[in-house]
Amino acid sequence: MRRPVKLTLFALAALALVGAAALWRTLRYGFSAHDEPTRMEAWMARAARRWAAPADLRGASNPLALTPQILAEARAHWADHCASCHGNDGKGRTEIGEHLYPRAPDMTLRTTQSLSDGELFAIIENGIRLTGMPGWGNGTAESGYESWSLVHFIRHLPELTPEEIAEMEALNPKTPEEWEEMRAEEEFLSGEGRSATAEPSADHTATTEHRH
Amino acid sequence: MRKIFALLLITIFAAGAAFAHGGKSHLLLGTVKLLHENHLVVTSTDGHEVTVTLTATTQYEKDKKPAARSDLKPGARVSVKLTEDDKSAVKVKIGTVPAK
Numbered sequence: 442m443r444r445p446v447k448l449t450l451f452a453l454a455a456l457a458l459v460g461a462a463a464l465w466r467t468l469r470y471g472f473s474a475h476d477e478p479t480r481m482e483a484w485m486a487r488a489a490r491r492w493a494a495p496a497d498l499r500g501a502s503n504p505l506a507l508t509p510q511i512l513a514e515a516r517a518h519w520a521d522h523c524a525s526c527h528g529n530d531g532k533g534r535t536e537i538g539e540h541l542y543p544r545a546p547d548m549t550l551r552t553t554q555s556l557s558d559g560e561l562f563a564i565i566e567n568g569i570r571l572t573g574m575p576g577w578g579n580g581t582a583e584s585g586y587e588s589w590s591l592v593h594f595i596r597h598l599p600e601l602t603p604e605e606i607a608e609m610e611a612l613n614p615k616t617p618e619e620w621e622e623m624r625a626e627e628e629f630l631s632g633e634g635r636s637a638t639a640e641p642s643a644d645h646t647a648t649t650e651h652r653h
Numbered sequence: 654m655r656k657i658f659a660l661l662l663i664t665i666f667a668a669g670a671a672f673a674h675g676g677k678s679h680l681l682l683g684t685v686k687l688l689h690e691n692h693l694v695v696t697s698t699d700g701h702e703v704t705v706t707l708t709a710t711t712q713y714e715k716d717k718k719p720a721a722r723s724d725l726k727p728g729a730r731v732s733v734k735l736t737e738d739d740k741s742a743v744k745v746k747i748g749t750v751p752a753k
Binding site for chain 2: 603
């Protein structure tokens with residue numbers, strides 16, 4: 442048998458063996474959203490994300506001119522609709538975002554920022570299949586305006602200031618419990634409400650037994 | 654053929670091995686009792702002493718504006734947003750310091 446044929450057969454056999462081992466593991470242990478996506482999955486998902494954008498949008502630039510008003514509107518929209526998963530800073534470090542499969546990405550990084558305006562718009566409008574990203578668009582001019590505004594905000598994420606984040610925190614959706622917690626927190630910090638009973642110490646170097 | 658394709662898909666989607674438990678971050682309200690280089694001890698409103706690690710990524714806020722680690726003083730009322738394991742501070746909001 443010729444050498445290239447032998448090598449091909451060997452590679453196919455090795456591939457089949459790895460596949461069989463992965464299949465055995467899957468059937469034995471099942472799988473969950475707690476797992477980290479494999480490199481193969483991540484590659485496939487990124488490729489699918491690119492293919493999902495309609496051809497006429499892939500290279501499109503944002504038709505909306507960037508103005509402070511559009512950025513402010515998009516910031517408020519993001520805080521209300523997107524931050525639950527993506528976080529106000531777009532880094533995905535939220536309870537939902539960190540438990541999605543795949544995890545909500547850090548959108549300040551190149552993997553997101555390298556997408557074209559049109560690709561970002563298509564993702565917002567149409568969502569991404571087999572992920573937690575819903576399609577928000579409904580084909581109307583209003584929806585298009587909001588999505589293109591959000592594209593501007595996504596481009597702004599790497600330069601988001603602490604002041605902007607503080608402003609967005611006030612706009613994030615909250616449960617009645619979270620409103621109550623926020624009220625109690627503000628009351629406590631302003632000097633009202635319950636205080637701790639122990640006297641504070643000014644000894645910065647003191648050691649004490651405490652709970653870890 | 655369809656079965657083989659389905660099995661292949663399952664194989665690809667299941668090869669990950671890492672496992673992590675999730676949870677909810679918590680809010681700690683209390684008074685700064687001790688302040689160390691990398692951690693602080695807070696007397697919580699229910700009287701317990703809680704040690705919280707301060708990391709390089711811990712954010713500070715005072716009067717709804719960004720603040721710094723140096724704004725923390727013993728005796729100050731604080732609200733600490735903790736990490737899921739309750740050990741490190743994600744964000745420390747600094748409130749009033751009672752006059753002596």
